Amino acid sequence: MKAARIILPVIAALCLVAASAPGWRWALPEGVAPPAVPADNPMTQARVELGRRLFYYADLSADGTLSCANCHVQRHAFADSVATRGGVDGSSGRRNAPGLANVGWLTPLTFADPGATTLEVQAVTPVFGTHPVEMGMAGREGELVARLARDRCYRSQFARAFPASGGRIDFTGVARALAAFQRTLVSYGSAYDKGRMTAEQRAGQALFQRDCAACHSGPHFTDLAFHRIAAADPAASDQGLFEKSVREADRGRFRTPSLRNAALTAP
Amino acid sequence: MSISRLKFLATGLAFIVAGEATAQMTSDEPPACTAVMAPTGELAAWITPVAVTAAGREGRSSAAPLMVGQAAQVTLLPTPEVAYPVRPDKPGGSVSYGGLLRLEVRQAGTYRIALGSGAWLDLVARGKALTSVAHGRGPACTGIRKMVDFALTPGRHTLQIAVNGEPQVTVMAVRLP
Numbered sequence: 001m002k003a004a005r006i007i008l009p010v011i012a013a014l015c016l017v018a019a020s021a022p023g024w025r026w027a028l029p030e031g032v033a034p035p036a037v038p039a040d041n042p043m044t045q046a047r048v049e050l051g052r053r054l055f056y057y058a059d060l061s062a063d064g065t066l067s068c069a070n071c072h073v074q075r076h077a078f079a080d081s082v083a084t085r086g087g088v089d090g091s092s093g094r095r096n097a098p099g100l101a102n103v104g105w106l107t108p109l110t111f112a113d114p115g116a117t118t119l120e121v122q123a124v125t126p127v128f129g130t131h132p133v134e135m136g137m138a139g140r141e142g143e144l145v146a147r148l149a150r151d152r153c154y155r156s157q158f159a160r161a162f163p164a165s166g167g168r169i170d171f172t173g174v175a176r177a178l179a180a181f182q183r184t185l186v187s188y189g190s191a192y193d194k195g196r197m198t199a200e201q202r203a204g205q206a207l208f209q210r211d212c213a214a215c216h217s218g219p220h221f222t223d224l225a226f227h228r229i230a231a232a233d234p235a236a237s238d239q240g241l242f243e244k245s246v247r248e249a250d251r252g253r254f255r256t257p258s259l260r261n262a263a264l265t266a267p
Numbered sequence: 268m269s270i271s272r273l274k275f276l277a278t279g280l281a282f283i284v285a286g287e288a289t290a291q292m293t294s295d296e297p298p299a300c301t302a303v304m305a306p307t308g309e310l311a312a313w314i315t316p317v318a319v320t321a322a323g324r325e326g327r328s329s330a331a332p333l334m335v336g337q338a339a340q341v342t343l344l345p346t347p348e349v350a351y352p353v354r355p356d357k358p359g360g361s362v363s364y365g366g367l368l369r370l371e372v373r374q375a376g377t378y379r380i381a382l383g384s385g386a387w388l389d390l391v392a393r394g395k396a397l398t399s400v401a402h403g404r405g406p407a408c409t410g411i412r413k414m415v416d417f418a419l420t421p422g423r424h425t426l427q428i429a430v431n432g433e434p435q436v437t438v439m440a441v442r443l444p
Contacts, residue, residue: 063432064360
């Protein structure tokens, strides 16, 4: 009972926070333009707050054990600490969950799917995907909506985040809110960004520019292109871009990962 | 002891690493198994669990004891029915399961909590979650999914189990030599 007495006011406070801050203002360093935002999903405080809560909401998975945050761990710069993680059905994972720093600026978003061009589109894959199964909700969208609708705070938050639809709770809204939250995961505070590197770091930068920056280029240290760095192996369990394009030339090609917060995102 | 037996034990031990419990859900995926193997040593009783029903509140956890050295097949509660004395790092969704067990420690030492699932566990004493000293996977193919070690002093502890995908889980606490 004591725990419930503590939790309820906190939830109520979160609902009020979501309600009291309309609109959105980016806090970015000078010269950094905001990321592209889909016209049908404008940034608002209410959507960001809803997305943040959904990001940590394990009921997005079939058995209530896996939230986005389980694989995108905040203390690891929203990356995973293991190479792969199994799905809720016990099946094996296939690819390492990348960090999410500055993910709003990245497109395509994932290692081998050129169709995942927006965060709204990408949200479908972990929740409903079957290759591999992650959160295991394929065919269970109605159940997901029912879980959210049972929660008074979610009903309130959806109403504030999506007033034009009367607060309709559906996966489109879930994906839009998650995308809005992820666009707030901004990283421009490193010594590199501030131009305050040590002599050793500057020496490393020179080596990096010579040997790494052909692919790890730009402000997010990725050229966002698909590359193959070893000989194609048709027997490999992960064929990369080929699995989507079915073009022989795409076997073993993967999108260059961002190196933002690389010190925290191993492996 | 055969070489293959030694290799098996070495494999099981190799996955215990020193570190805080904050990493306890980061254990990598378990190996594929063709047959279930019985654990040995302190964990030998893993295959003969007794039935225990977890409590939903700390005050009632006296009715849900976890005996050192005795495996328990624990029936959990729906997560919304559990009032954790300390909020778990991974509390789980409304359709997951959890519960509380009482662990009475009579002798100081390092204790290992073995779990048959990837659920989150915390050991709470005097209102605070204790920091683990090591964590890792159980011996391969034994059904022990994870193990978390704690350095404990005598007294009553509450074992919090959270974010379990099934209503039952096997749990065992052992004192390490």
